[in-house]
Amino acid sequence: MGSNNELAGSSRQGQSRRVFLEWGFKAAIVPAVVGIGLSASCNNKEDEEDVTPPEDLMREHGVLNRVLLVYDHFLSMLSSGQSMDPGLLSAAAGIIRSFIEDYHEKQEEDYLFPRFEKAHQLTDLVTVLRQQHQAGRTITAQIMLLGKQPQISSEDDRRKLQGLLSSFNRMYRPHEAREDTVLFPALRKIVSKHEFDSLGEDFEKREHQLFGENGFETFVDKVSRIEQQLGIFELAQFTPRV
Structure with missing residues (x-):
């Protein structure tokens, strides 16, 4: 019985860790993608204004x-x-x-x-x-x-x-x-x-x-x-x- 509880706890910890890592990865990547998009937008604007x-x-x-x-x-x-x-x-x-x-x-x-x-x-x-x-x-x-x-x-x-x-x-x-x-x-x-x-x-x-x-x-x-x-x-x- 104790062994089953330990396995369940370990499973929940592993799941929580994966969720945390996935969330952290998304939190890091989204600003980067947005930043790249904004940078490209700004560059495009500058290119459009160049004569x-x-x-x-x-x-x-x-x-x-x-x-x-x-x-x-x-x-x-x-x-x-x-x-x-x-x-x-x-x-x-x-x-x-x-x-x-x-x-x-x-x-x-x-x-x-x-x-x-x-x-x-x-x-x-x-x-x-x-x-x-x-x-x-x-x-x-x-x-x-x-x-x-x-x-x-x-x-x-x-x-x-x-x-x-x-x-x-x-x-x-x-x-x-x-x-x-x-x-x-x-x-x-x-x-x-x-x-x-x-x-x-x-x-x-x-x-x-x-x-x-x-x-x-x-x-x-x-x-x-x-x-x-x-x-x-x-x-x-x-x-x-x-």
């Missing part, structure tokens, strides 16, 4: 394209004899000057073009792109000068502005398209992965220094407000009736 140098430059081209649309609308107003608000012209040209010319193009000139020239790759294209940057700055300076007037009413000024806007748009649409489809995709071929990643950090650092934490978003908002004032913000209006 590569070409993507960064292409997003900025999106801002440029929206100003080109604004310039298209100004051209339409000039052609139809409508009066223009010089303040909106100045605001649009100001986005080109501060965000595109003084920031975006400087990024290309300081970080991208020299690397292609050093690697002896696409040097003819880089030469033309540099020349077009300079031509664009000259045009922008003249547009901003016209935008300072209370009214753009004289026939000479309206004709001059029409020529400037047309020249700017005609140059920059193929300019940005060539960069997006030829220059930017070739960047990975001439720099190491480490250098490629460092470029992204350099771009972000300069953007924050010049415009704060939300520089890109700030300029998207600025061009959106101009579009709204001109009545060209709603995307649906550009859908053809077919």
